[in-house]
Amino acid sequence: MSPALYLGFATLLFGVxxxxxLQRRSLVAMLISLELMLAAVSVNVVAxxxxxxxxxxxxxxxxxxxxxxxxxxxxxGLSLFxxxxxxxxxxDVETLSELKx
Amino acid sequence: xxxxxLAALAAQAAPLLAxxxxxxxxxxxxxxxxxxxxxxxxxxxxAAAFLVWQVAVPNTAAVSQTLWLPVQGGAGLAFGVILxxxxxxxxxxVAAITLAVMVYSTGYMRGDPGFARYFGFLALFGWAMxxxxxxxxxxxxxxxxxxxGLASFLLIGFWFEREAPAAAARKAFLMTRVGDxxxxxxxxxxxxxxxxxTIPDVLAAATSPAPGFTVPLVAFLLLMGVVGKSAQGPxxxxxxxxxxxxxxxxxxxxxxxxxxxxxFLVARLHPLFAAAPGVMQxxxxxxxxxxxxSATMAMVANDIKRVLAYSSISQLSYMxxxxxxxxxxxxxxxxxxxxxxxxxxxxxxxxxxxHAHSNDMREIAGHEPLSQKAGVIGLVAGSxxxxxxxxxxxxxxxxxxxxxxxxKVGGVVxxxxxxxxxxxxxxxxxxxxxxxxxxxxxxxxxxxxxxxAHAAGHEEHFPKAAEAAMAWPVLALAALTxxxxxxxxxxxxxxxxxxxxxxxxxxxxxALVALALVAAGIALAWYEFGRAGALRLGFAERVPALKSFxxxxxxxxxxxxxxxxxxxxxxxxxAKWNDHTVLDGASDGVAQGTVWxxxxxxxxxxxxxxxxxxxxxxxVAALGIWLTRTGGLP
Numbered sequence: 001m002s003p004a005l006y007l008g009f010a011t012l013l014f015g016v017x018x019x020x021x022l023q024r025r026s027l028v029a030m031l032i033s034l035e036l037m038l039a040a041v042s043v044n045v046v047a048x049x050x051x052x053x054x055x056x057x058x059x060x061x062x063x064x065x066x067x068x069x070x071x072x073x074x075x076x077g078l079s080l081f082x083x084x085x086x087x088x089x090x091x092d093v094e095t096l097s098e099l100k101x
Numbered sequence: 102x103x104x105x106x107l108a109a110l111a112a113q114a115a116p117l118l119a120x121x122x123x124x125x126x127x128x129x130x131x132x133x134x135x136x137x138x139x140x141x142x143x144x145x146x147x148a149a150a151f152l153v154w155q156v157a158v159p160n161t162a163a164v165s166q167t168l169w170l171p172v173q174g175g176a177g178l179a180f181g182v183i184l185x186x187x188x189x190x191x192x193x194x195v196a197a198i199t200l201a202v203m204v205y206s207t208g209y210m211r212g213d214p215g216f217a218r219y220f221g222f223l224a225l226f227g228w229a230m231x232x233x234x235x236x237x238x239x240x241x242x243x244x245x246x247x248x249x250g251l252a253s254f255l256l257i258g259f260w261f262e263r264e265a266p267a268a269a270a271r272k273a274f275l276m277t278r279v280g281d282x283x284x285x286x287x288x289x290x291x292x293x294x295x296x297x298x299t300i301p302d303v304l305a306a307a308t309s310p311a312p313g314f315t316v317p318l319v320a321f322l323l324l325m326g327v328v329g330k331s332a333q334g335p336x337x338x339x340x341x342x343x344x345x346x347x348x349x350x351x352x353x354x355x356x357x358x359x360x361x362x363x364x365f366l367v368a369r370l371h372p373l374f375a376a377a378p379g380v381m382q383x384x385x386x387x388x389x390x391x392x393x394x395s396a397t398m399a400m401v402a403n404d405i406k407r408v409l410a411y412s413s414i415s416q417l418s419y420m421x422x423x424x425x426x427x428x429x430x431x432x433x434x435x436x437x438x439x440x441x442x443x444x445x446x447x448x449x450x451x452x453x454x455x456h457a458h459s460n461d462m463r464e465i466a467g468h469e470p471l472s473q474k475a476g477v478i479g480l481v482a483g484s485x486x487x488x489x490x491x492x493x494x495x496x497x498x499x500x501x502x503x504x505x506x507x508x509k510v511g512g513v514v515x516x517x518x519x520x521x522x523x524x525x526x527x528x529x530x531x532x533x534x535x536x537x538x539x540x541x542x543x544x545x546x547x548x549x550x551x552x553x554a555h556a557a558g559h560e561e562h563f564p565k566a567a568e569a570a571m572a573w574p575v576l577a578l579a580a581l582t583x584x585x586x587x588x589x590x591x592x593x594x595x596x597x598x599x600x601x602x603x604x605x606x607x608x609x610x611x612a613l614v615a616l617a618l619v620a621a622g623i624a625l626a627w628y629e630f631g632r633a634g635a636l637r638l639g640f641a642e643r644v645p646a647l648k649s650f651x652x653x654x655x656x657x658x659x660x661x662x663x664x665x666x667x668x669x670x671x672x673x674x675x676a677k678w679n680d681h682t683v684l685d686g687a688s689d690g691v692a693q694g695t696v697w698x699x700x701x702x703x704x705x706x707x708x709x710x711x712x713x714x715x716x717x718x719x720x721v722a723a724l725g726i727w728l729t730r731t732g733g734l735p
Contacts, residue, residue: 018718022711030711097708 006047014040027084027091031077035070042066105155106165109182109235112148112192115141116227123221134217135207138224142200145231149193157186160595164301166237181237183300186595187433191234191365194437195358198444199227201574202353205448208570209349209455219259219347226252230358234365239288239298242366246284246326249362250277253354257346269342276339280329287322294319300369307373320377323370324384331363331417334387337395338654338661340414344406348454351406352447356413357440364420364436368429368596375427385425385510389517392418394655396524400531400641401651404460405450408532412487413443415525419502422518428505434592435502438494438585442486445578449479452571453536462535475572477537482579484533488526489619497586500612501593507611522615526622531639534630 013036020033042063049059085091119141127134156163166181182188203223210219229248236242258270292298295306307316327333332340343355354360367374367384374381392415399411416439423432453476454460457468471477486493489500499522506515630637641647650656 022715025711093710096710100706100708 003047003051006043006051010040010043010047012040013037013043025092025094027081027093028078030093031074031081034077035074038066038070038073103165105152105163105184106182108148108151108155109184109189109192112145112152112196113228113231113235115144115148116224116231120221120224120228123217123224127221128217131216131220134220135203138220138227139200139203139207141224142196142203142227145227146193146196146200149189149196149231152184152189153193156184156189157591157595160186162186162301164237164299166299177298178240179238179299180241182235183237184235187365187368187429188235190433190437190592192231194440195230195234196227198353198357198440199223199230201444201578202349202448205352205451205571205574206347206349208567209451210347211564211567215259219256222252222255222259223350223353226256226354226359230362233362237299239292239300239303242300242369243285243288246330246362246366247281249359250274250281250330253277253343253359256350256354257343259347259350260345266345269339269345273339273343276336277329280325280327280336282325283322284326284329287319287326290322291319304370304372307376316373317377317380320374320380323366324374324380327363327366327421328387329363330366331360331421332414333363333391333418333421335657337391337414338658341398341402341407341410341654344404344410344460348406348447348451351410352444352451356409356443356447360413360417361420361436361440364417364424364432367421367424368433368436371424371429374424381425381427385422385514388418388421388425389514389521391415392422392521393517393524396521396528397641397651398654399528400524400639401648403462403535405453405462405465405532405536406447406460408462408528409443409446409450412525412528413439415521416443416487419499419518419521422514423502423505426506426509428501428509430592430596431498431501431505433596434589435498437588437592438486438498438582441578441581441585442483442493442495445479445575445582446483446487448571448575448578449476449483452476452479452575455571462532465536466538473568473572475575479575479579480533480536482582484529486582488529488623489522489615490526490623491616492583492586494582494584494586496616497589500615501589503611503615519611519614519618523618523622526619527626530623530626531630534626534635535637538631 017033017036017038017040020036021030024030024033045066046056046059046063049062050056081091084096088096090096116138119137122137123134127137162183162185164181164183166179168177168179170178172178203220206219206223210216213219226249229245229252233242233245233249236245254270254274257273258267260266261270291303291307295303297303297306307319329336340355340360344351346355374384395411395414395418399408399415402408402411416435420432420435420439423435452473453465453471456471456473456476457465459465459468482493486495489496503515503518503522506518625640629635629639641651653659
């Protein structure tokens, strides 16, 4: 397998996530896009550790930790969204601009 | 501490205390305020009389001072009193005139809303002037010199709610300041060069000059202060305007005592000035020109106070001429007699002004005759003294002045000084005849001068008590004009350099010439103003060019307006433009720039989370590209 394939896939995944993060106006959709970007990072870590001759298990461990962290982050993010929704009855980022300068 | 030092301190402390009490606590209680001020000056007067008895009569001299602020390797700042015949005699003159003027003012200023403030200022002046006279130290003298100027400013502008007195006060302050700059520089130069500030030490050092100490320069700078304060030469035009103040103030400050401070300073530091003969020669000429010029101005003035003001300038010039000719005794003797008779003249003119509600002599003459005889007596006695008629005080002192000049200078200067004496007699009696012999048919008088400076809201008919308060000081001073003249010997033997004195009735050739000139002047005044059917128009007033030249201060004010004042105003305008446009513009620009910068930057914080993310990603991407291209090295 060519490393370019993994890296290209990760880039694609990151790009899709970035596009979603910038494009979608719903906080939930943005969180999902963020998860995609995080997944791209995990793919990169796993691919690069196994392809550059290092101990492959190292990258896999990091990827697993990242999955755990992502789960925790999603939980915190979603609870924040619930709190925001309670306060302003919306999770649209365009309406959440009270800290505007 | 000896009794004399204690008396000197008491003489200064009493008016200061009275001034503080009046201005802080007694502003609303005029009668108590006047009583306090008069009591304080009575203390000063008694103390000064005691000092004259203890110091001047036995002719001793002493300095008593304490070091207040020691300076490493320098003179330090000492405060104290000097007790010699010159100082204590001057102190007695000051205290006596101040006291007389205060008593008079209780009548003249009756009912004025600022009555208490007026007495507070008078007490302030009394303190400052006594401090100046008794100062043992040049720095101390400088402090009181400026305080006297402050008191003058406050009292000229006493009716500050009117435009003319306020302007006159500013003019007086600024013009004397021009001279005071020189005075300050002179004192600083002197102290730096000699390292001492105590007056006897300075005089001792000045006669044996230290290296780097140029006596003529210092003498010239000190004389600048004298010229400003004593209204001489080019800086005299503030004094006629100062007549906008209350008449008793004119009597006290602007003829008898304050303007004599300059003369006093020259007498005080006479050995120093004598060591610069060139400067003294210049002073002699300056004073001579001033004496004649101000006499011509007095010849055409119609305001009685202005006539007296010009004559004050002229007489101050005579004092300075005597000093410049080397005779402290003659100059100081003339100062003393002049203080008496000029205060008398002002106070009696105040009675007329109060009666006729006008300063204009033609209006005073047209008014119903004065029932109060004190004014007439005072005016005539004072005028006889001023003109120098034997046996009034002015005769003796002017004789001494002219005699001293005859010994030292002679020639043209002396002839012109005699001519000035004749002119003095002429304008003095022009004033007397214009004021007293005016019961000719009344015709409307052109009002070319401002109506009398009058106390607002004073009563039309004086209570008897007020009349008496004004009459007694006038009568006392009138009596003094007959007495003071015999004190010439006292001054001649006690002030250095000693003069040979042949007794008061020594009539030499000079005295005969002077008396003849005085008689001629009076006769001319009688012919033009006094006799029945006189035209009441002086020879100088008949020539329009002369009348306007003399009546307008020899166009000096116009000259100043066209030059110095105009330049100053132009400079001020330029400075204002610079301030408003350049400096304010710069700071405004900084403020505006900050505001606009803030607005532009705040647009970045637009509240869209996704925009922030886009920026963050772009920056990271750009950083990443830069890192891969350069390998992290710049």
